[in-house]
Amino acid sequence: MSSTKRNRGRPLGTGLDDSPALGKVADMLAVDPSLKPTTAFKRALDKPTETAVRRLQGKWKDEGAKYLADAKVRRAAVPAPARRSSAPYSPRTARQVFEAHRRMQDALSPAMRAAHEMMNSPAMLAAQEAARRLHESPAMRAIEELRNSPTMRAIEELHNSPTMRAMRELQESPTMRAINEAHAQMRLLSGY
Numbered sequence: 001m002s003s004t005k006r007n008r009g010r011p012l013g014t015g016l017d018d019s020p021a022l023g024k025v026a027d028m029l030a031v032d033p034s035l036k037p038t039t040a041f042k043r044a045l046d047k048p049t050e051t052a053v054r055r056l057q058g059k060w061k062d063e064g065a066k067y068l069a070d071a072k073v074r075r076a077a078v079p080a081p082a083r084r085s086s087a088p089y090s091p092r093t094a095r096q097v098f099e100a101h102r103r104m105q106d107a108l109s110p111a112m113r114a115a116h117e118m119m120n121s122p123a124m125l126a127a128q129e130a131a132r133r134l135h136e137s138p139a140m141r142a143i144e145e146l147r148n149s150p151t152m153r154a155i156e157e158l159h160n161s162p163t164m165r166a167m168r169e170l171q172e173s174p175t176m177r178a179i180n181e182a183h184a185q186m187r188l189l190s191g192y
Contacts, residue, residue, distance in 0.1 A: 026071035
């Protein structure tokens, strides 16, 4: 018989490895110290549940200082981007962006102007007016009324009915194709 004694009560720990989530939380807190740990837990988890947040809170209480110290070391190791103290951005970069934007507009402006002139040409305006009149014509209204009529709805329901669907499947079946091919062969042999 084994001499190991089983502990009574709830087992200790879940066995889940939450170190990636706790590392993310520590990184978030290192970047923004005013952030509360529970908020960081909810942001770090893909689908935060109450159970997962409570589990992380317990682990953070035990090991949070270690994770936070590691995150601060990682953050200090990454060099901050070089900035001039007088401006938050480089004027040369801004000038280059504006210059590239101006060149792009200059390159596209003849095509844009031609497209604008084409859309506002008398022929295009006349075509748009003709399409509008056709759409509003009595013939189109009659066609629309026919499409929405009870008769057309009944025809559509009949077309989509299980019986018609079965008939279409039967007509497209390999057996029916074989029958049609045999019928065509018979016609050729009989001469008509």
